[in-house]
Amino acid sequence: MxxxxxxxxxxxxxxxxxxxxxxxxIEIASASGRRVTDREGTTYLDFFAxxxxxAIGYDVAEISDAIRSQLDTGVLHSSTLYLIKSQVELAEKIAELSGIPDAKVFFTNSGTEANETALMLATQARRSEQVLALRNSYHGRAFATIAITGNRGWSASALSPIKVSWVHGGYRYRSPFKAMDDKDYIKACVDDLREIIETTTSGDVACMIAEPIQGVGGFTSPPDGLFRAFKDVLDEYGILFISDEVQTGWGRTGEHFWGIQAHDVVPDAMTFAKGLGNGLAIGGVVARGDLMDAINANSISTFGGNPVSTAGALATVNYLLDHxxxxxxxxxxxxxxxxxxxxxxxxxxxxxxxxxxxxxxxxxxxxxxxxxxxxxxxxxxxxxxxxxxxxxxxxxxxxxxxxxPMTLTEDELEEALxxxxxxxxxx
CATH class of the missing domain: 3.90.1150.10 (Aspartate Aminotransferase, domain 1)
Known part of the structure; x- marks a missing residue:
């Protein structure tokens, strides 16, 4: 066609x-390695993945074999009402990799759903609907995540289940503090954060949520250390910190496995998705055990953490670590x-x-x-x-x-440049 x-x-x-x-x-019809071919037969080097x-590229045998192995059992789905071995194994690995003490993991189907879950955990734990977010941010297309998205082009509604206050820091290139050096920039943003808390909130804020590098916002990032300085202020007020690692997780930033680690911060929770499944629909939250257990009602996830997606995701994480x-x-x-x-x-x-x-x-x-x-x-x-x-x-x-894809070769890089x-x- x-x-x-x-x-x-x-x-x-x-x-x-x-x-x-x-x-x-165009429609992508087939792919291998870092190249995709459209329905009309044109092949491209893929630099957006x-x-x-x-994150690993296309047609990776170890990942495809893990998915086929699960398909061969006939069990594509069972829901979280039953034990799922690959889900538990993946959760154990992510909890360990997170560095969060006594971490627990909840799986979803997307980054949007992961961020919605994180907001629910934080607002429930703190008994507050107040949230701090960064200007120029993007966190998803659901009701609460649109509310915390600081980018007019992706904000479909002004209606909101939460009260949001916006903080400077994520987009340095067009910031009013752009001309400052790193130290003064961080100080100006911290002063802004403190003033925002004191003037626009009642103090009992549930959380701050931030992308270490803003994705949809244009891959913008603050100086290393900004979120460490933010976390010190948040701790004074008992405000939780959530790192949105949907785009920055799994080693993509190179210097660290999680983007927030560049700031020497262990967050209270991290959200993840995208690269984890190498194309399979999977996301989730990893958080301190007491925070994860703050929900006092029954809940399940019908599709989150299903046997196929967790089998593929486990193979993906093992591949990126092994290589x-x-x-x-x-x-x-x-x-x-x-x-x-x-x-x-x-x-x-x-x-x-x-x-x-x-x-x-x-x-x-x-x-x-x-x-x-x-x-x-x-x-x-x-x-x-x-x-x-x-x-x-x-x-x-x-x-x-x-x-x-993170399997990119030197020749492919030179071709792209x-x-x-x-x-x-x-x-």
Missing amino acids: AHKELLARHRAVMPKWLALYYDEP GILTN DLQANAAKLGSRLLGGLRSLAEKYPVIGDVRGKGLMVGVEFVGPEGEPNPGAAGAVLAESKALGLLVGKGGLYGNVIRLAP GILAQAVEKA
Whole structure:
């Protein structure tokens, strides 16, 4: 089926707010390694990995075999009303990797659902509906997660089950504190946090939730140490801290397994999803045992932590640990950042290159430094024409997001940099 025909059918039955990339959207029909092939036979190097989800790449034998092994049992589903061995084994591994004392794990189907669960835990434990969130953040598309999303382009409703106060810090490039050095920037953001608590809340706030690197917001990140300084203030008030690791988890940032570790912080809870399943639908929360057990009503998850997704996720985690993909992300991420910063020196249309590991954002600007979504859109389209798939985001839609599978090779990296250089030159 041609893309145009499928697009017409898509628009007839799918909601108009369901975003699609490109003027002529494509269907991914097959994939292997770090390359995908569309329905019309064109192959691309994938530098967005299904929004960071295909973290190991495509057609990985160890993961596929684990899924097939579970399928061969005939048990695709049993619900959490029954014991699930792979679920328990995966929870044990994540609890250990988290570094959270006496950690317990609850599995969901997505990052949105994971963040909703974390908010429920925190508000129940603290008996407060007040939440602190960061400007320019994104945490999901459900009722409470839209409420804490600090990005107008992704906030579908002003209605909210919680009361949210917004804090500076996550998006440094356009911050009013941009010109400050790291130390003064952190101090200014901490002062803002304290003032927000004192002036916009009653003090008994449930939690702060933050992405160590903002994903949809354009792969923006504060100086290392900001969240350590935030946590010191939060502890004064007894406010819980939740790290949204949906995009930053599993070693993608290179230097640490969890993004928040760059700030020397052990959060009260972390949420996760995306790369854990390498394409399977799975997410969850790992939290201190007392916090996880704060719910005093019965609950289950019909599909969360099902036998197929947990079998695949367990194989995914084992693969990335056995092959030290965190180290690969650190090494190749450094080269990716270096190559892009060289481009930025040549082309003033690039205002900022940022990120860690294989999670890199390129912000495009106009002559006066204003957001330039047109240039980002041109790079998105031209990269595709040259055989490279990249992502786009940012508050103003002017950031190209690069997050390839963590199994990326040096040759593939150089290929991508060559294509991006051509795309930026054209933009």
